Each structure stands twice: as structure tokens, then as C-alpha cells.
Amino acid sequence: MDNNAGQLELWPLQPDGQYSDWTADLDLAIGAIDIGESWSAAARGEYDERWAASLQAMARIWTGRSGTLYIRFAHEFNGTWYPWSVTAADNQSFIAAWQRFRALQLQHFPAARLVFTPNSETPGDQGFDWRTLFPGSQYVDLISIPYFNAWPYAATVDEFWDRAVSVDAFGAPRGIQAHIEFARSVGLPFAVSEWGPNARFGDAPVFMEQMNQFFREHAGGGPGQLLYEVLFNVPIDGNAFGLMPTTNAPLAASRYQELW
Numbered sequence: 669m670d671n672n673a674g675q676l677e678l679w680p681l682q683p684d685g686q687y688s689d690w691t692a693d694l695d696l697a698i699g700a701i702d703i704g705e706s707w708s709a710a711a712r713g714e715y716d717e718r719w720a721a722s723l724q725a726m727a728r729i730w731t732g733r734s735g736t737l738y739i740r741f742a743h744e745f746n747g748t749w750y751p752w753s754v755t756a757a758d759n760q761s762f763i764a765a766w767q768r769f770r771a772l773q774l775q776h777f778p779a780a781r782l783v784f785t786p787n788s789e790t791p792g793d794q795g796f797d798w799r800t801l802f803p804g805s806q807y808v809d810l811i812s813i814p815y816f817n818a819w820p821y822a823a824t825v826d827e828f829w830d831r832a833v834s835v836d837a838f839g840a841p842r843g844i845q846a847h848i849e850f851a852r853s854v855g856l857p858f859a860v861s862e863w864g865p866n867a868r869f870g871d872a873p874v875f876m877e878q879m880n881q882f883f884r885e886h887a888g889g890g891p892g893q894l895l896y897e898v899l900f901n902v903p904i905d906g907n908a909f910g911l912m913p914t915t916n917a918p919l920a921a922s923r924y925q926e927l928w
Contacts, residue, residue: 670699670750675722681729693735695783695812695861695898698722700742700752700765707758710765719769723776730780737780738810738896740861741769744787746798756796763803770807781809785861788813789842797838802854810895811851812859815844815879816909817920821869828878844882852892862900867916868908873923880927899924 822828832843841847851858886894903910911921
């Protein structure tokens, strides 16, 4: 739900939506601000009314469902591709706005869980350490990242782990192992909210094997443990990410079916 209308309408959860009768846990990304809006205005509370209405709608729609709704607010904020992308100058405004959203979430939908999701790496031209945007553990229930087999692509176990432990130019986590260690350091569980192969780079079953091993070794709900993972099985960019029903990465798809 990556625009203002989506925040309010929540189409996938409505009676005619894809998840209308879903009762298990669900990860819902709702964006944050839209084109023409700003983090400074958000910090002043100018979008509180919309955010409150969104949370009230979620709570109403989710009533009676047994699963937990995980709200992925302002996901990939340290990237450059969404209207809510953060710059170095937005640092304090972003934190203040996040804390406002957290207060609204606890007021209107306390049963939900709020997910802090940086992109797994910050583009160099952003010029900041994304950890400076962390609002504090009391304002977050869960740390998550997206993680795809690209930038760099891993075709071997060594390549997978070289990336897994890597950090960026500011020392901030870049690889999945570094990210889960950050989650542990702030006392929060971890999730991988989008992940999968990228067939534009290659077809590597070893990536699926290592992700499966990582997930199993770290599974749990405590600090620095993996609470959930979501395969990004979406046929976009020439079906670079899809594994089923059709795929451009048949070896990875086959390995996924065997392991999961």
C-alpha cells in the first residue's frame, strides 16, 4: 500500500481483496508520505489524521483474525526510489515522525507490531549511516530488511558469506548477518520481509540453500532471532523475482521447492 490512498483503503484486506479471509500472520507495507509531502511536515503532525485513520481501519478490518499484523511503515526509507526516501537533512524529522506514528499505532491498534525496515544497503549518494535514523527500541517491535541475490550476486557459499557479514562505507550493516547482529544489539527480533533470487544476475541454487540454512539456524522470537521471512514471488522486471508458477531461475526454484 505504497501511496496515501492505499494507506486508507487497504485494498488487499477488504472483503473483495486477496487477503480478505486471511487469519494467519501478515506483513503489510503501507509506505509513509507521498509525492509533495515531507518528513518535516510529518514531524509537525500534519499527517497524523491520515495515519490514525489508516490504523483505525486496520484494527477494524483485522478484528477477529487470530494472526498478528506486522506494519512495515516507511519501508526502505534509506533508498532513493520512494516518496518517503530520507536524506541526511531529514534525520531528526524522520525520527520525530516515526515516534508520532508509533504513538498513534499504540493508541489505535496496539495488537499490531511495528516493523523498522531499512533497505539492506544505503546508496552511496545518500551520504548517511542509516543507524542514525533508528528511533529507539521502545518505538519499534521488529527489525527487517529486503534481501535479494544481487548487488553483489552470489553464486558460491563463499560469495554468499562475504556479502552476509559486510558493512557499508559508514560501517552500517549491509549483509544479512550484519543486520541480524544489529537487531540483537538493540534487543529486537529480526525478519526478512522480502527476499529471493534475481534472475537478471543469474540462477544460483546455492543462494536458496544458504538462506534456508540461515533462517533455520536463527529461527525464534527473541532478540537477534528470525521471526518470519517472506519470499518475494512477484513477476516484475521480466520475471526476475518470480519462482512460481513460472520462473527464469529454474535451478533456484527447484531448490526452493525441495527445501521449503
